[in-house]
Amino acid sequence: MDTICISPIKDCPRYQELRVLYEISVALKGSELGIEKAFETTLSLLKRHFYMDKSIYYALNDESNELEVLSSVGLSKRQELLATYKVGEGATGLCAQFLEPVVIENVHQNILFLNKSCSLKESEISYLAIPALSQNRLFGVLGVSLTQKSLSDIEEMVTILTITASLMAQSQQIYQTINDEKKRLKEEKLYYKEEILKQNEIIGHSAVIQSVLDIVGKVACTSSTILISGETGTGKELIAKAIHNYSLRKEKPYIKLNCAAIPENLLETELFGHERGAFTDAKEMRKGRFELADEGTLFLDEVGDLSLNLQAKLLRVLQEQEFERLGGTKTIKVDVRIVAATNRDIKEMVRQGSFREDLFYRLNVIPIHSPSLRDRGDDIILLSRYFLERFCRRHAKERSLMNDAETLLKAYNWPGNIRELENCMERIVLLAPSLHVNAHVLSSVLPAKTQVDIKVFETKADLEELERQTIIKVLKECSGIKIHAAKKLGISNRQIGYKIQKFEIGVEEYL
Numbered sequence: 001m002d003t004i005c006i007s008p009i010k011d012c013p014r015y016q017e018l019r020v021l022y023e024i025s026v027a028l029k030g031s032e033l034g035i036e037k038a039f040e041t042t043l044s045l046l047k048r049h050f051y052m053d054k055s056i057y058y059a060l061n062d063e064s065n066e067l068e069v070l071s072s073v074g075l076s077k078r079q080e081l082l083a084t085y086k087v088g089e090g091a092t093g094l095c096a097q098f099l100e101p102v103v104i105e106n107v108h109q110n111i112l113f114l115n116k117s118c119s120l121k122e123s124e125i126s127y128l129a130i131p132a133l134s135q136n137r138l139f140g141v142l143g144v145s146l147t148q149k150s151l152s153d154i155e156e157m158v159t160i161l162t163i164t165a166s167l168m169a170q171s172q173q174i175y176q177t178i179n180d181e182k183k184r185l186k187e188e189k190l191y192y193k194e195e196i197l198k199q200n201e202i203i204g205h206s207a208v209i210q211s212v213l214d215i216v217g218k219v220a221c222t223s224s225t226i227l228i229s230g231e232t233g234t235g236k237e238l239i240a241k242a243i244h245n246y247s248l249r250k251e252k253p254y255i256k257l258n259c260a261a262i263p264e265n266l267l268e269t270e271l272f273g274h275e276r277g278a279f280t281d282a283k284e285m286r287k288g289r290f291e292l293a294d295e296g297t298l299f300l301d302e303v304g305d306l307s308l309n310l311q312a313k314l315l316r317v318l319q320e321q322e323f324e325r326l327g328g329t330k331t332i333k334v335d336v337r338i339v340a341a342t343n344r345d346i347k348e349m350v351r352q353g354s355f356r357e358d359l360f361y362r363l364n365v366i367p368i369h370s371p372s373l374r375d376r377g378d379d380i381i382l383l384s385r386y387f388l389e390r391f392c393r394r395h396a397k398e399r400s401l402m403n404d405a406e407t408l409l410k411a412y413n414w415p416g417n418i419r420e421l422e423n424c425m426e427r428i429v430l431l432a433p434s435l436h437v438n439a440h441v442l443s444s445v446l447p448a449k450t451q452v453d454i455k456v457f458e459t460k461a462d463l464e465e466l467e468r469q470t471i472i473k474v475l476k477e478c479s480g481i482k483i484h485a486a487k488k489l490g491i492s493n494r495q496i497g498y499k500i501q502k503f504e505i506g507v508e509e510y511l
Ligand SMILES: Nc1ncnc2c1ncn2[C@@H]1O[C@H](COP(=O)(O)OP(=O)(O)OP(=O)(O)O)[C@@H](O)[C@H]1O
Pocket: 199, 200, 201, 202, 203, 204, 230, 231, 232, 233, 234, 235, 236, 237, 238, 239, 301, 342, 343, 370, 383, 418, 419, 422
């Protein structure tokens, strides 16, 4: 009987080469996680399979235009450092310059083989330098030293090494892209972190804001409930964040709920969450803000807008720190610090019966009043400069306030407080036609009814008149009490006394 003898495919030399290339592609697949290990495995596979003396991958340093060893098998660390080639220098450099393989058949007799690493051995015969290209761009050079035992067909070897070098270049390209992206994201994260920190900074030297910060410092580390009152835009939320950031809960969640921004029928779900199927649209269970804020701080903004029904529910949570999700029966216990805020006159609401007295006392354990901007004296200037600088940076512009503009800022009433000032400074940065912003330009970005007649600011006398008017206005507001007016204007008692005398203001009129 005839027997058919098929030689095993493993014995075929082509099979072995393809097998090595396959193993190399597998090794390089994981290179986006760390290129060193993948390249080392690749170079080891080449060295072992083709009986090479050394296999080296040089990466092109775009800045220095030099080829530096990224990975090698057969070189010591010191030799790796020595083996740096300029583009065009020696066989490795020429390969990078002409983007073509360079073959040195006898390394012992060829001046192009520079042996900068001082690692040449007797057993080495030839050297091949292959450009590592990806999308026609040079990423490095693959250099190998062949021995007597290495494959005899140089052309075949060049083909295999060209495929390998191209795979290595592709891996390097992917790795570099991922690394560049990671670096960019890291820098961006740092930038936003700093921006957020800066935006949370409470700016102000006035006595009124310093006393607020004093209270914040004292109560932040306790778990007491805090009620922040004050006009809109005075920084109540900023104070709430500062309380959280200075507290022992700072690593835990800070959750905000604006009670006025959510429709009454949804507010309960927002606060306490709901079980699956609690109502038609409740496809999944959802945690409410109380649960999300567990171990952290819950900021209830515009708490004065809560309905009486929800006030009763809130009171229960505050008393017992427990509640049930909508449609649920399980009682959930939480440890939440409440900071509430309102721009309404809550005491008046209690008197009128629209706010529960018991809830008011529960919330008002530590009252903090956020002062209006017009009561912060020179903080107006401090804050304007701060916002101006911030928006200049953001919009890459340069603007500065002239003296008459700053005087006008202090004279203006700021009904929208710091938020209004902030918006005003952004408008100035975007709209002011020139670097130096004067009162005329400033008045054009303030609300129409407050715009100041430009003529007022034509001379020094005009400015003094504005100052006189401002002092009279504040004196009237303070019923002629100089010490109060001085505080409000952010000047000393002596200064106000001097100005009253200078402008011949009859204080008695206002007493
Ligand atoms: N002292 C301050 N320093 C720097 N920025 C401030 C200061 N106070 C307030 N701001 C800024 O003013 C804007 C309004 O502040 P915030 O939202 O905290 O006011 P609010 O009193 O909570 O307003 P509302 O009552 O309308 O909710 C924010 O952009 C905030 O960053």
